[in-house]
Amino acid sequence: MAHLTLTHFLVISALLFGFGLLAVVTRRNAVAVLMGIELILNAANLNLVAFGRYVAGGISGQVFSLFVIVLAAAEAAVGLAIILTLYQMSRNIDASAATTLKE
């Protein structure tokens, strides 16, 4: 039990994914939904790196996770820009009430 294996990391990653999904489906605040998406991406990254270490070998898993990090940063920038625009328009960032971005 005291020896770390692939399964330990996969279980952590599964729980992280579950919490991210929980945040995405239950929160209405759009920023919190974005945080849930970041958690899901982190869970996927952890899986990629863990499989790269224990199964595939080499660095392909790590390079793939670097690309995921780059795209997550881009996604966060665009998502937060949209949220700020939404807030300037309607003073409200309730994701279930947002229907327009432009009057």
Added chain:
Amino acid sequence: MQTEFIIFVFLALATLIGAASVALSRNIFWSAMGLLSSLVGVGGLYVMLSADFVAITQVLVYIGGVLVLIIFAVMLTSHIQDINVSNRSMGLVGGYLVFFVTATLLCFVAIWTPWKLTGELPVADTTVAIGNGLLGTWLLPFEIASVVLVATLVGAIVIARKEVKAD
């Protein structure tokens, strides 16, 4: 090995408690702090997986960039008076149902699948290999990622700037 396992448990707890507070905390700012704890924990787990470059990138990009952006958004969009409003969309029962089904299924798969393990690699630094890979095998994806990054950042500026009304 025992020390390694203790550190692993510590990092895992930081990750999961942070993730839980992102999902469940009623205060959005505490959610952001939970995200911080979770990202630091995942960075530590990368180090345990001998992915030092990915861990540093995680700290620089996620904690230094994405998290700061998110805290900016939290500060700019929430009034002080409604910072404690709990806003649930789907109802907690449905959310917990989704959580338990997904997490149980994924844990079941993770534990019961006979993974083809290749034996543990020695802990080594990976920066040289990643640098050579990014300018060799993965050159095209690397360049495409940089173009995508420029395009999305320009797009973010265009979306977020104040519109100049043409009279």
